[in-house]
Amino acid sequence: MLRAPEPEHGQTASQRYNAQRRRDSETARLYSTRRWQALRADQLTREPLCRMCMAEDRVTAAVVCDHVEPHRGDVTKFWAGPFQSLCKRHHDSDKQRDERG
Structure with missing residues (x-):
C-alpha cells in the first residue's frame, strides 16, 4: 500500500491545519x-490614499x-510592518489574490 510522505x-495535516487556525485566531484578535x-x-493619516489606486492613476481614499508582507500568524511581523494604505476593493480582491500566489 502506498503512503503519503511523512509530514514535517x-x-x-490535521494537526498543522489546527495549529495554523489557532495562530490565525490569535492574530485576528x-x-x-x-x-x-x-x-x-x-x-491612514500618513498615507490617506490607496497605494494601488495611485499606481493606476486613480485617487481613492484608503x-x-x-x-505589505503577509504576517501569516507571526505576531512579531504583525506589529513590525511594513504597512500600506489600501481601499477596500484592492485589499479584498487584488491583494488577497496576490498573497495566495
Whole structure:
C-alpha cells in the first residue's frame, strides 16, 4: 500500500491545519486592540490614499492599513510592518489574490 510522505515535524495535516487556525485566531484578535487601532489611524493619516489606486492613476481614499508582507500568524511581523494604505476593493480582491500566489 502506498503512503503519503511523512509530514514535517511529525505532525499530521490535521494537526498543522489546527495549529495554523489557532495562530490565525490569535492574530485576528490583535486587530481589535487599541494598539492596532492607533497604528492603523497613524498609517491612514500618513498615507490617506490607496497605494494601488495611485499606481493606476486613480485617487481613492484608503480605509485599510495593510501588511505589505503577509504576517501569516507571526505576531512579531504583525506589529513590525511594513504597512500600506489600501481601499477596500484592492485589499479584498487584488491583494488577497496576490498573497495566495
